[in-house]
Amino acid sequence: MKFKSFVHKLRGVSLALGATLAITGAAYAQTNYKVGSTPTGVPFTFLNVETNQIDGIMVDIIEAIAKEQGFAVQVDATQWSALIPSLTSGKIDIIAAAMYATPSRAEVVAFSDKVYSYGEGLIVPKDADVAYTSIDEMEGLTVGVQVGTAYIPPLEASGKFKEIKIYDSLADIMRDVSLGRIDAGFGDRPILAYQLSKGASDVRMVEEYKSQITGDVAIAVRLDDAALLATINEGLGKISASGALDAILAKWGIK
Structure with missing residues (x-):
């Protein structure tokens, strides 16, 4: 009886330990988001021929936000004209490219706070x-x-x-x-x-030319992805306050 009792207790401890490990693993599991970035928008996004990966300002920014907020990103090369259709159809979860947050686009996707402005x-x-x-x-x-x-x-x-x-x-x-x-x-x-x-x-x-059409570049998610948008905005605020955002822009020669 003593041996059976010991085995029973050992089994209980094993089950409890397994449950604890499962919970711990779930707590630390990272959500992975697919990010669409264009391969031809250097220095904001472009295909790095040395690594065969998408690189650039917006990639650095979304990766910095992901690190701050505890999620992972997979950056996929996506042609400019396919960015919004890929997002709305679920092929990607985030757009990180040199995209203006225009009113017409904001009817289709949800934009983060401003990342950078230019014309x-x-x-x-x-x-x-x-x-x-x-x-x-x-x-x-x-x-x-x-x-x-x-x-x-x-x-x-x-x-x-x-x-x-x-x-x-x-x-x-x-x-x-x-x-x-x-x-x-x-x-x-x-x-x-x-x-x-x-x-x-x-x-x-033409250096004399003054930009007539200026806008704010922002990160985009699906309209119904309010939680992800809030997470991105929180991370964007953190890297802006810490100076990391300015450091990324300076790295690529953008003021």
């Missing part, structure tokens, strides 16, 4: 002797702009241009400007500036 930049052929300061001085030109960006509606509404061509990427716009297929191109100013700073190019930024 559009203007590029022209390197040898073009022009100093446009606004779109009012560009009447009759053929220009290019990236698909899905917030710049398209205001540019179209201005009625100033002979034609507005829509491109999949900034690289395509820069190519056609350099080849003379279009007179000028519009794109995210810090992204254009970063790309032009990295090497010789047949295009240049």
Whole structure:
């Protein structure tokens, strides 16, 4: 009887220990979120050919927030035009890209607090002797702009241009400007500036041009994901207060 009693007690201790370990494991298990980031938005998001991973400002920021808030992220390369459809369909859980938090987009996705603000930049052929300061001085030109960006509606509404061509990427716009297929191109100013700073190019930024269409870049989640949005905003507030956000921007040459 004593032996059976001992075995019974041992079994009880084992079950209790197993339950405790299961609870502890569950408490420390991290939630993993899929993050969509574009492979062509350097320095905000881009494909690092050395690591074959998506890298950049927004990746560093979402990873810093995840570390603060105790969740894990898997960053997936997602084309710009597919970001919002991928989020709303559940293929990804978070958008971390150079995306403006516009009113029209806010009807479809939920945006975090502001991460960074900027406007559009203007590029022209390197040898073009022009100093446009606004779109009012560009009447009759053929220009290019990236698909899905917030710049398209205001540019179209201005009625100033002979034609507005829509491109999949900034690289395509820069190519056609350099080849003379279009007179000028519009794109995210810090992204254009970063790309032009990295090497010789047949295009240049028009420094005199003043951004007409500015906006706030933010992280996006699904409309019904209020808990995740609150978690991201809390983490964003922490890395902003600690100086980590400014350090990430400085690392990539963004002020």
